[in-house]
Amino acid sequence: MRQSLVVGNWKMNGTRASAELLVKDIIAGLESNNSGIAVCAPYVYLPGIGELVKNTRLALGAQNVADKPSGAFTGEISAAMLSEFDCKYAIVGHSERRTYYGDTNESVAARFCQAQEKGIIPILCVGETLEQREEDQTFSMINEQLDAVINLTGIASFDNAVIAYEPVWAIGTGKTATDEQAQEVHQYIRKYIAAQDQAIADKIQIIYGGSAKPENAKGLFAMLDIDGGLIGGASLDAESFLKIYHSI
Ligand code: 13P
Numbered sequence: 001m002r003q004s005l006v007v008g009n010w011k012m013n014g015t016r017a018s019a020e021l022l023v024k025d026i027i028a029g030l031e032s033n034n035s036g037i038a039v040c041a042p043y044v045y046l047p048g049i050g051e052l053v054k055n056t057r058l059a060l061g062a063q064n065v066a067d068k069p070s071g072a073f074t075g076e077i078s079a080a081m082l083s084e085f086d087c088k089y090a091i092v093g094h095s096e097r098r099t100y101y102g103d104t105n106e107s108v109a110a111r112f113c114q115a116q117e118k119g120i121i122p123i124l125c126v127g128e129t130l131e132q133r134e135e136d137q138t139f140s141m142i143n144e145q146l147d148a149v150i151n152l153t154g155i156a157s158f159d160n161a162v163i164a165y166e167p168v169w170a171i172g173t174g175k176t177a178t179d180e181q182a183q184e185v186h187q188y189i190r191k192y193i194a195a196q197d198q199a200i201a202d203k204i205q206i207i208y209g210g211s212a213k214p215e216n217a218k219g220l221f222a223m224l225d226i227d228g229g230l231i232g233g234a235s236l237d238a239e240s241f242l243k244i245y246h247s248i
Contacts, residue, residue, distance in 0.1 A: 004035035004221065005162065005205050005228040006245045007123065008235025009063060009091060012042060019045045023052045025238035030057060035228065035248045038089055039235065040123075043077050046085045054086070061089030064097060065120065067110035079118035090115045091230075093125045093145065095168045105148035112149050116157060123162040123230065124149060125209070126189070130169035139188055146192060155196040163189060163206045164230040170210025172232060179219045179226075182208050186225035214243035221248050 014022065019041055026039070040061035041049050053060055066076035082090060092115065093108035103111075108124070115122040126145040128138040142165075149157070165185050170177050177185075186206045194201035208220050209230030220226050228248060234240045 002203060002205055002227050004248045005207055006035065006037050006241075006248060007061060007089065007091075007162075007164075007207065007228070007230050008039040008241055009094070009209070009230055009232050010039065010041055010236060011063065011096070011232060013236055014042070014045070016045060016048065020048055020052060022236070022238055023049050023058065026241060027052070027056050027058055029238060029242045031246055033246065033248065035245070037245050040089065040091050046082070046087065050085045050087075059088040060086055061091065061123070062087050062120075063091050063094065065090040065092065065111050065115050065122075067107045067114060069114060069117075079114040079120055082115075082120055083118040087120055089123050089162070090120045091123045091125060091164070095125060095127060095166060095171060099168075105145055106152075108145075109148040109152040112157070112161070113153050116153070116160065121160055121162060123164050123207075125164045125166050125230070127166040127168050127210075133167070133169065138185065142185065142189060143192065146189070150196070155193070155200060158193060158197070158200050158204055161204065163204060164209050165189060165206060166209035166230060172211070174211050176211040176213075176216050176220075177208070179223050182220055183223035183225055186223065190225050212244060214240050214247065217244040218247040 038059035038061045040063045062082050066078045092111040097103040112122040128141045190201050205227040207228040208226050212229045213234045
């Protein structure tokens with residue numbers, strides 16, 4: 001049985017004070033539950049939040065990680081740096097990074113690799129745009145996004161990774177994929193991995209992201225291949241984030 005996982009992606013929101021308050025409220029509201037829970041905070045808030053989550057069930061993650069280990073890469077944050085702040089996870093290949101900051105399948109694969117080398121679990125985001133969905137390119141897009149990582153690091157690297165299916169058309173738009181639409185792609189991803197390694201496919205957490213909220217989380221999480229969620233807007237409010245988590 002796979003463990004479920006709910007991750008908050010705060011994106012570029014909040015202040016130091018609001019971030020710390022949010023974390024305190026999340027910790028205070030956590031009911032016993034066997035599923036994993038994490039928040040991916042802006043880099044600068046990681047040290048402060050790292051202190052707050054010590055000895056709690058709430059794990060910490062970053063929203064990105066550099067594709068190189070160190071050196072003259074102004075503005076980048078390495079996996080080694082993140083690992084100094086108890087970062088358990090790092091998101092790689094979020095569609096906002098791919099769209100606005102030029103991340104490519106290849107650079108995302110390198111980020112994935114860097115995270116793992118420092119013991120950080122990459123949360124690899126994959127997903128199609130509306131145009132690609134309408135042109136029946138959903139699965140070929142997903143193949144390309146997965147293959148870039150598989151070709152660089154091998155299928156075995158998915159033994160310690162999370163995949164987030166985030167249809168670009170559902171992110172921040174209020175348009176959630178239906179339970180069946182999301183399940184169809186999650187099942188596809190699991191089968192794609194299974195074709196190369198059944199044990200990894202059975203074990204890997206594939207979580208859904210894109211306008212997930214308390215009202216639709218239960219239905220999504222009930223689907224066979226949906227192991228949790230990567231939550232944007234609704235993770236900025238402790239009550240709604242906890243409701244989503246507790247509906248697993
Ligand atoms: P929303 O939940 O705000 O649609 O964002 C989803 C997302 O991008 C999580 O990474």
